[in-house]
Amino acid sequence: MATRVRSFAKINLGLAVGPPRPDGFHALSTIYQTIGLHDFVTVSARQAAEMRITLTANHRGVPRTENGDAEKNTAWRMVSAALTRMGVTAEVHLDIDKRLPVQGGLGAGSANAVAALMGLERELGVALPGAERLRLAAEIGSDVPLFLLGGTVLGIGRGEEVYPLPDLGVAPCVVATPGVGVSTKQAFADLDARYPSAGSVAPSLTSSVENARITKLSCASAAVWACNGIAGNANGTAPHSSGTTPTVSPEHGFGISPSGEQFEGGLAENPLLALVRTGIENDFEEVVFSQHPFLRSTKRELLGSSSSQALYAALSGSGSALFGLYFSQAAAREAQQRVEHSGTRALLTEMLDRQTYFDTMFAE
Numbered sequence: 001m002a003t004r005v006r007s008f009a010k011i012n013l014g015l016a017v018g019p020p021r022p023d024g025f026h027a028l029s030t031i032y033q034t035i036g037l038h039d040f041v042t043v044s045a046r047q048a049a050e051m052r053i054t055l056t057a058n059h060r061g062v063p064r065t066e067n068g069d070a071e072k073n074t075a076w077r078m079v080s081a082a083l084t085r086m087g088v089t090a091e092v093h094l095d096i097d098k099r100l101p102v103q104g105g106l107g108a109g110s111a112n113a114v115a116a117l118m119g120l121e122r123e124l125g126v127a128l129p130g131a132e133r134l135r136l137a138a139e140i141g142s143d144v145p146l147f148l149l150g151g152t153v154l155g156i157g158r159g160e161e162v163y164p165l166p167d168l169g170v171a172p173c174v175v176a177t178p179g180v181g182v183s184t185k186q187a188f189a190d191l192d193a194r195y196p197s198a199g200s201v202a203p204s205l206t207s208s209v210e211n212a213r214i215t216k217l218s219c220a221s222a223a224v225w226a227c228n229g230i231a232g233n234a235n236g237t238a239p240h241s242s243g244t245t246p247t248v249s250p251e252h253g254f255g256i257s258p259s260g261e262q263f264e265g266g267l268a269e270n271p272l273l274a275l276v277r278t279g280i281e282n283d284f285e286e287v288v289f290s291q292h293p294f295l296r297s298t299k300r301e302l303l304g305s306s307s308s309q310a311l312y313a314a315l316s317g318s319g320s321a322l323f324g325l326y327f328s329q330a331a332a333r334e335a336q337q338r339v340e341h342s343g344t345r346a347l348l349t350e351m352l353d354r355q356t357y358f359d360t361m362f363a364e
Ligand SMILES: C[C@](O)(CO)[C@H](O)COP(=O)(O)OP(=O)(O)OC[C@H]1O[C@@H](n2ccc(N)nc2=O)[C@H](O)[C@@H]1O
Pocket: 012, 015, 024, 025, 026, 027, 028, 030, 105, 107, 110, 140, 141, 142, 143, 144, 157, 158, 159, 184, 185, 188, 317, 318
């Protein structure tokens, strides 16, 4: 028997990058949001006298056994580390059915690692404690721990320190996937080069300005909490006390529940709108757009005009994927068509709340 796991992508709702730290990573603050697009990771595992982990994939950009570089794969690394922590020797086969872009800024490789861990635990009937999972995930990559929480997640530190936020909602989302890859490592280096601090040998971001932006984005997450405090509970584990997740509406401009019922008090109480109104931005846009100017046009297409405007559009992570969030399915479809008309692939999906993330993670 094998276990097939959906490996959902993320977008970044704002990403503020600070100066490099002594360990070479950059301090950052971001709000991660899982979305419905996904790869499939299939895990087969059985206890054995000797350890053997093999990996196949349907995309040539994915490190795998056939190419002799499986050990570089996030999913392979996660399974290897998890088996060591479990004290289990096993024969494991991983298959990655890649549907998300590689080097897309959608955290696809990071999500693959968590999907592999979930599949491995189910296959072996062994579950690591939550804190152990988070520690392992942070060792694999900065973007990995968020996928252990799902839904709307605050990320600080180098992005690996994660806190579940009450879900922002289920707004329709269009993801544009341009045919260029962006190296995350290079994007951080380009940001450093753009903001060299006077007098220093190594380039670094101007810390006072950038740290203020990090603080601002962390404060923006407080807007989410405040709104959810009104709309429901704010303990970060249950979406809303009403049991519903807010959606956004073009006609009314404020939150309505899936049953059509409006939240009292209007716009100010919709957490997604409240977050957008704090002025969230992705710091990578400046450097990535100057290298790939057509991405700026794609963002404009996602944003649309005043008659069918996006609630928000931005680069995800260090790109190259961009996303738009919309008030309605119709507005999202129009945006998808605008982007595809200009020759860039665009996929229609929606924000994925925490409950749905876990309920739909295991494929039949
Ligand atoms: C840009 C984001 O996608 C935003 O969500 C993430 O910060 C990237 O996370 P990730 O892909 O898991 O990144 P990692 O695998 O941890 O690091 C890849 C490389 O990116 C750089 N890196 C990453 C995260 C961070 N906070 N500072 C960095 O400088 C480092 O050079 C590192 O060697």
